[in-house]
Structure formats: C-alpha cells, structure tokens
Amino acid sequence: MYINIKDISHKYSNEDEDLLVLKDLSFSVEKDKFVSIVGPSGCGKSTLTKLIAGLSMPYKGKILISGTPINSPRKSIGMAFQNPVLLEWRTTVDNICLPLEIVSPQMTRKQKIERATELLEMVGLKDFSQSRPSQLSGGMKQRVSLCRSLVHRPEILILDEPFGALDAFTREGLWRTLKDLKTSENFTCILITHDLREAIYLSDEVVILTDRPGTVKKSVKTNFQINSNSVDELYSKEATEMLAFLRKQIELSHTKL
Amino acid sequence: MIKRELLQQIFVPAFSIFTFCIFWELLVWANGWPDYKMASPSDIGPAFWKFKTLFIYYGWETLWRTVVGLVFAVIVGIGLGIIMGFSKILRDALFPILVGFNAIPKATVVPVIALMFVGMHDMNTILIVIFIAFFPITVSISVGLSTLEPEYEDILLSLGASKLQIFYKIALPKTLPEFFGALKVSTTLAFIGTNLMEIIEPHGKGLGHLFDSGKINADYPLMFAVLIALAVMGIFLFYLVLILERIFAGWAERS
Numbered sequence: 001m002y003i004n005i006k007d008i009s010h011k012y013s014n015e016d017e018d019l020l021v022l023k024d025l026s027f028s029v030e031k032d033k034f035v036s037i038v039g040p041s042g043c044g045k046s047t048l049t050k051l052i053a054g055l056s057m058p059y060k061g062k063i064l065i066s067g068t069p070i071n072s073p074r075k076s077i078g079m080a081f082q083n084p085v086l087l088e089w090r091t092t093v094d095n096i097c098l099p100l101e102i103v104s105p106q107m108t109r110k111q112k113i114e115r116a117t118e119l120l121e122m123v124g125l126k127d128f129s130q131s132r133p134s135q136l137s138g139g140m141k142q143r144v145s146l147c148r149s150l151v152h153r154p155e156i157l158i159l160d161e162p163f164g165a166l167d168a169f170t171r172e173g174l175w176r177t178l179k180d181l182k183t184s185e186n187f188t189c190i191l192i193t194h195d196l197r198e199a200i201y202l203s204d205e206v207v208i209l210t211d212r213p214g215t216v217k218k219s220v221k222t223n224f225q226i227n228s229n230s231v232d233e234l235y236s237k238e239a240t241e242m243l244a245f246l247r248k249q250i251e252l253s254h255t256k257l
Numbered sequence: 258m259i260k261r262e263l264l265q266q267i268f269v270p271a272f273s274i275f276t277f278c279i280f281w282e283l284l285v286w287a288n289g290w291p292d293y294k295m296a297s298p299s300d301i302g303p304a305f306w307k308f309k310t311l312f313i314y315y316g317w318e319t320l321w322r323t324v325v326g327l328v329f330a331v332i333v334g335i336g337l338g339i340i341m342g343f344s345k346i347l348r349d350a351l352f353p354i355l356v357g358f359n360a361i362p363k364a365t366v367v368p369v370i371a372l373m374f375v376g377m378h379d380m381n382t383i384l385i386v387i388f389i390a391f392f393p394i395t396v397s398i399s400v401g402l403s404t405l406e407p408e409y410e411d412i413l414l415s416l417g418a419s420k421l422q423i424f425y426k427i428a429l430p431k432t433l434p435e436f437f438g439a440l441k442v443s444t445t446l447a448f449i450g451t452n453l454m455e456i457i458e459p460h461g462k463g464l465g466h467l468f469d470s471g472k473i474n475a476d477y478p479l480m481f482a483v484l485i486a487l488a489v490m491g492i493f494l495f496y497l498v499l500i501l502e503r504i505f506a507g508w509a510e511r512s
C-alpha cells in the first residue's frame with residue numbers, strides 16, 4: 001500500500017475540554033489511485049488532510065507513505081482548498097511558480113516559468129499567464145490553484161473541497177480538467193468532497209466517514225471506470241445506481257444519531 | 258489619452274486650490290476682517306516673500322526631523338507589529354500597554370521628554386515623532402499578520418517552508434496595503450509631533466519657532482504663512498507615501 005493510514009485518532013484541545021475529531025480511522029490508498037472522502041460536515045475531513053500532509057501529528061496511530069511514517073511536511077505533497085488563496089500581487093504564472101521557489105530553488109526562473117506555462121496550457125489558461133488573480137473568475141482561480149498544487153510534481157495531491165464554491169457547469173469543467181491532469185501528470189489523489197457525482201466521476205474508491213469523531217464507515221470501490229472524458233457517463237444506469245447506493249450509505253450514517 | 262489624464266491630474270487640484278484661495282480672499286474682504294482675525298491670501302504671499310530664507314531654513318529643519326522621526330516610527334512600528342502579529346501571548350501582553358501609551362495626549366509628554374533629555378533638541382523632537390506616529394503602523398502590521406488565512410500558511414508549510422519564508426513570501430506583501438494606509442495617517446501625525454515640540458518647548462529651530470516669533474511680533478500674516486507652509490509640507494510627504502504605495506502595493510488597487 002502506498003498511503004497507509006493506521007488507526008489514527010486526533011483531538012483538538014481547547015481551554016477546558018478536548019474535542020475528539022477522528023477516532024481509530026484506517027484506510028489505505030494504492031499508488032496513482034484516486035480516492036474521494038465524503039462525510040458529514042465537521043467530521044474531521046479537513047483535519048485528516050492536515051495529518052496526511054504532515055502539518056500536524058495524530059495523537060494516536062500513524063500514517064505511512066511508502067512504508068515510512070510521516071512526522072513532518074514532505075516536499076512531495078500538493079494541496080488545494082475551496083478557497084484558492086492566490087497571491088494578489090503576483091501574476092498567474094508567478095503564483096503557480098510559488099511552490100517551486102520553496103522546493104526547487106536550484107531551478108532557474110526560466111525553467112520555473114516553462115513548467116508553470118505547461119500546466120497553464122493544460123488547464124486552458126495560457127492567455128491569462130500575465131493576469132492578476134483579481135482579473136480571473138472563480139473557476140479560473142481554482143484552475144490556477146490546481147496548477148500551483150501540481151507544479152512541483154508532487155507524488156500526492158490533496159484536494160479539500162476544491163470545487164465546493166463553484167456553480168454546477170464550472171464544476172463539471174473542472175472535473176474534466178482534473179481528469180486530464182491526472183492522466184498527464186502522475187500522482188495519487190485524495191479528494192475531500194460533498195458531491196457524490198464528483199466522487200463517482202473522478203475516483204476509483206469512495207471512503208465514507210461517520211459523524212464526528214470521524215472514522216471509516218464504509219469504503220466503496222467505484223468498480224467501473226469512466227474512461228471517456230464526458231460527464232454524460234455520470235447519467236448511465238451504472239453510475240446512477242452507484243450514486244443511489246452511496247447516498248443510502250450516507251443517509252444510514254445520519255439515522256444512527 | 259495619457260497626456261490628457263496627466264493634465265487633468267495637475268489641472269484639477271490646481272484649480273481647486275485657486276478657487277479655494279479666491280473664496281478665502283472674498284470671505285475676508287466681504288467681512289472686513291482685520292489681519293489679526295483672519296489673514297487673507299494676498300497678505301500671506303508677501304509674508305512668504307519677506308521671510309523666504311527663513312522659511313527655507315526652518316522648513317528644512319522641521320522637515321528632516323519629521324522624516325527621520327517617521328522612518329524610526331516605521332521601524333519601531335513594524336518591529337512591534339511583527340512581534341504582536343506572530344505571538345498571541347505577546348499580543349495580549351503588549352496591547353494594553355500600547356493602547357494606554359497611545360491614549361496619553363502627546364502634548365503632555367513633550368515637557369517630560371524635554372526634561373529627560375535636556376538640550377538634546379533633535380533627539381527630543383524625533384522621539385516625540387516616533388511616539389506619536391508608530392501606533393497606527395503597529396496596529397496595521399499586527400492585524401495584517403494575525404488575520405492571515407491559515408490556508409496560505411498550509412500551502413507553504415506542507416512543502417516544508419520555514420516561518421521566515423512564509424513571512425517574506427506571503428505575510429509581508431499581503432500586509433503592505435494596510436501598512437501604507439497606516440503610513441498615511443502616521444505621516445500627518447508626525448508633523449503634529451515635530452510642531453508640538455517646537456511650540457511647547459521652543460528650542461529656536463523649525464517652523465514652530467517661526468510661528469512663535471510671528472506671535473510675539475503680532476505678525477499675523479506670518480503665522481498664517483507658517484500654517485500654509487506646514488500644510489504644503491504635509492501634502493508633499495503624503496504624496497510621497499502615495500507614490501511609494503503605488504510602486505509597492507499598486508496591485509491592491511482595483512481599476
């Protein structure tokens with residue numbers, strides 16, 4: 001297993017009480033697979049991404065990547081969030097170069113820009129390389145944010161509801177872009193989402209979490225592959241059945257309360 | 258097109274100042290105010306001319322002390338702002354002290370400082386400028402740094418970036434617009450600082466001294482001329498800050 005999450009628990013300590021957010025959570029991801037994580041709001045999904053990224057340590061259990069436990073941030077991770085957090089004072093292309101400045105200071109500026117432009121081309125924003133973030137639409141910003149998260153060729157991409165704030169059509173466009181990026185760049189992807197269609201369309205496996213404290217309720221292989229780049233396949237019988245099945249799993253987790 | 262804009266930028270303010278002077282002159286003339294009540298622009302011009310060397314000499318004295326004080330205020334303000342922006346404990350510890358300090362009317366601090374450092378006029382003046390001007394800068398920097406969205410940090414931290422890298426790649430540039438906003442306020446305050454010292458504890462230097470001698474000699478146009486000179490210098494520094502802002506934080510401006 002490439003990413004191996006073993007029995008992790010995590011809690012936040014406030015002044016007077018501890019809040020247990022994750023409890024004995026385990027799952028694993030094979031290399032170059034795409035896993036979606038769904039679960040009720042506040043169940044600890046964002047917390048989980050921080051743990052995988054090495055930004056904080058679980059208080060119990062461990063996370064292994066290629067067999068090594070992580071205890072600090074690694075350069076081989078890319079992250080993107082619902083909030084694209086672009087730097088307003090930088091052009092699009094310079095925004096994308098940011099991770100390279102940290103991870104590969106030995107690269108020349110020309111090489112960095114070449115790499116950033118390559119990605120911009122893939123997401124269809126080549127013409128906007130010199131624009132400021134304030135001149136881009138929400139969907140475009142999210143595309144730039146995706147490019148930034150991949151520019152240093154990370155082995156693992158962590159996306160925390162990256163398309164949550166976008167309208168349905170823009171979102172579908174970004175799904176396709178992400179699928180394209182997944183085929184041309186090699187990475188293992190963990191996507192947090194609230195959108196089951198998104199999960200089915202993009203991922204090989206969907207992990208359903210319970211309410212807080214979050215733990216794996218069920219893990220479902222989306223055992224059919226949407227190969228063509230068309231979102232239409234989401235409306236096939238197979239996909240609709242899968243959707244209904246996933247929905248049911250999540251509803252069950254609510255009625256337990 | 259650009260030339261027209263430039264002309265407009267010069268012409269409009271010039272015209273508004275001219276109109277303001279006309280209005281002022283007419284007001285004084287219509288009311289028949291004597292000079293000691295309200296000098297009119299036509300008196301102030303000759304006052305400037307009569308004391309032109311003094312204006313240049315004293316104006317320079319006031320200006321350099323103000324600018325030096327302001328530079329120190331910026332250094333102190335940014336330093337405190339960084340400390341308070343990054344450490345919640347130090348923020349909680351320093352904030353009440355700074356607020357209290359800022360609440361003391363600076364006119365009462367002037368004699369204290371003058372006593373503490375008797376005779377060191379340059380330093381006294383610069384100290385007062387620092388005291389009066391650092392606060393807005395500290396607040397702007399500390400608020401800017403402490404309200405940085407955590408995602409910004411996460412993106413860099415997950416790559417193994419150091420705190421220092423996060424500071425100069427993200428936190429510092431991101432607070433620049435707030436910093437310049439505060440610097441504009443501080444610039445105006447700095448002039449108040451210099452003149453407080455020059456007028457409350459006269460040391461025979463600066464425009465404050467010229468103002469005082471105008472008062473002693475009942476030369477009212479001179480007093481008004483000093484006020485105008487102070488305004489002009491204030492405007493000059495303000496626009497200087499504005500130009501710096503355009504250069505370093507121009508990205509924050511939406512067209």
Ligand SMILES: Nc1ncnc2c1ncn2[C@@H]1O[C@H](COP(=O)(O)OP(=O)(O)OP(=O)(O)O)[C@@H](O)[C@H]1O
Binds near residue numbers: 021040041
């Ligand atoms: N830094 C923090 N300090 C204290 N509590 C926190 C912190 N971050 C998150 N929490 C708490 O931990 C719980 C899980 O938060 P988290 O952000 O991981 O949830 P989530 O599953 O991502 O939710 P959503 O789907 O709404 O994004 C929440 O109850 C939240 O209040």
Ligand SMILES: [Mg+2]
Binds near residue numbers: 046160
């Ligand atoms: Mg979240």
